[in-house]
Amino acid sequence: MKTIFDSTTLRGISLKNRVFRSATWMGMAGTNGMVTDAIVDVYRAYAQGQVGGIISGFTSISPYDGALSGALHFTQDSHIAGHKRITEATHAEGSRIFLQAALLDTYVANSFGRGELKSVNELTQEDIRGIVGIYRDAAMRAEMAGYDGLQIHAAHFFGLSKCMSPLYNQRRDEYGGCATGRARLLVEIHDTIRRVVAKQFAILIKINCSDFIEGGLTQEDFLTTCELLARIGIDAIEVSGNYTSRPHVRAGVNEAYFKDAALKLKALVSTPVILVGGLRSLETVNSLVDIDGIDYVSLSRPLICEPDLVARWQAGDTRPSRCVSCNACYHTHNHQCIQRLHGREA
Numbered sequence: 001m002k003t004i005f006d007s008t009t010l011r012g013i014s015l016k017n018r019v020f021r022s023a024t025w026m027g028m029a030g031t032n033g034m035v036t037d038a039i040v041d042v043y044r045a046y047a048q049g050q051v052g053g054i055i056s057g058f059t060s061i062s063p064y065d066g067a068l069s070g071a072l073h074f075t076q077d078s079h080i081a082g083h084k085r086i087t088e089a090t091h092a093e094g095s096r097i098f099l100q101a102a103l104l105d106t107y108v109a110n111s112f113g114r115g116e117l118k119s120v121n122e123l124t125q126e127d128i129r130g131i132v133g134i135y136r137d138a139a140m141r142a143e144m145a146g147y148d149g150l151q152i153h154a155a156h157f158f159g160l161s162k163c164m165s166p167l168y169n170q171r172r173d174e175y176g177g178c179a180t181g182r183a184r185l186l187v188e189i190h191d192t193i194r195r196v197v198a199k200q201f202a203i204l205i206k207i208n209c210s211d212f213i214e215g216g217l218t219q220e221d222f223l224t225t226c227e228l229l230a231r232i233g234i235d236a237i238e239v240s241g242n243y244t245s246r247p248h249v250r251a252g253v254n255e256a257y258f259k260d261a262a263l264k265l266k267a268l269v270s271t272p273v274i275l276v277g278g279l280r281s282l283e284t285v286n287s288l289v290d291i292d293g294i295d296y297v298s299l300s301r302p303l304i305c306e307p308d309l310v311a312r313w314q315a316g317d318t319r320p321s322r323c324v325s326c327n328a329c330y331h332t333h334n335h336q337c338i339q340r341l342h343g344r345e346a
């Protein structure tokens with residue numbers, strides 16, 4: 001019988017269990033997106049709480065991009081030392097850590113070397129080469145900082161998910177048209193990164209299983225894209241969707257809301273699948289890995305609520321997560337759990 005506590009390997013990298021912390025923007029970065037002591041402490045706490053694979057919060061990798069308040073930046077070599085503190089703290093506790101490399105939108109360099117927002121349709125071939133180069137540089141820096149891999153953020157209305165979505169992408173060249181054309185940028189990013197990093201550096205992707213919006217990416221597009229990514233050798237696919245943090249999730253009632261799409265993907269590819277979205281009980285996550293064959297489960301709000309949830313489950317306290325999916329953590333200082341802030345020990 002498989003359980004979330006099984007140790008596994010991903011691209012030869014050992015993971016102590018099948019649990020990921022899904023990327024979570026904490027709004028805690030210092031001036032210009034620098035790593036702070038408080039951020040290092042958060043990652044250490046997740047590792048001490050027995051999360052096997054930690055995906056960093058949304059990290060801005062483009063010097064031309066717009067800002068997500070308090071998000072980490074990784075746009076130049078001088079940022080490597082700060083990120084090294086995160087990876088060292090995590091590795092010291094036996095967990096793995098992956099950088100979520102993100103673009104807020106389709107910003108590119110203008111002729112003055114400043115950021116300019118273009119629509120997906122306005123991007124020139126040179127702009128596209130620039131975006132691929134930004135991912136290449138981020139991966140090289142991530143590797144130097146000791147990350148075990150990088151997750152391409154291609155979900156949740158952000159820059160790359162727009163490039164994949166027929167709602168935003170009406171290009172008529174090789175970067176548009178059918179789902180395969182719209183996925184071409186992702187393929188180029190993947191292939192370019194793979195050429196410059198070591199063999200044991202994992203490339204993951206977080207992707208929408210649907211845009212859940214009229215005219216947007218469909219589940220069929222998602223499956224076509226993932227099949228392509230599997231073929232070129234992506235190391236794991238995290239299945240998410242727009243409006244990812246659904247409210248009012250209840251253990252045993254409406255958990256795992258992207259499960260159907262993940263199961264269709266599992267039937268299609270042998271690439272490891274990571275499922276995020278409304279996982280709250282040990283029973284559900286164990287059933288996902290044992291019965292449904294999902295490779296990894298991924299948690300965001302439950303870990304904001306209880307950073308040691310996995311350790312608690314492992315120690316035999318199998319009550320579901322105390323997270324009530326109120327989404328107050330999107331609005332609190334440093335995206336903390338409101339139950340904890342109000343002194344109710346979660």
Ligand SMILES: Cc1cc2nc3c(=O)[nH]c(=O)nc-3n(C[C@H](O)[C@H](O)[C@H](O)COP(=O)(O)O)c2cc1C
Pocket residue numbers: 022023024025026056057058059100153155156206240244245246276277278279298299300301302329330335
């Ligand atoms: C405060 C907060 C910040 C988030 N930041 C990110 C992020 O940086 N990158 C990302 O891909 N998803 C982000 N998410 C979405 C989560 O990773 C996850 O996909 C979603 O909340 C569903 O999982 P859950 O039910 O375990 O919370 C964030 C969610 C929350 C609540």
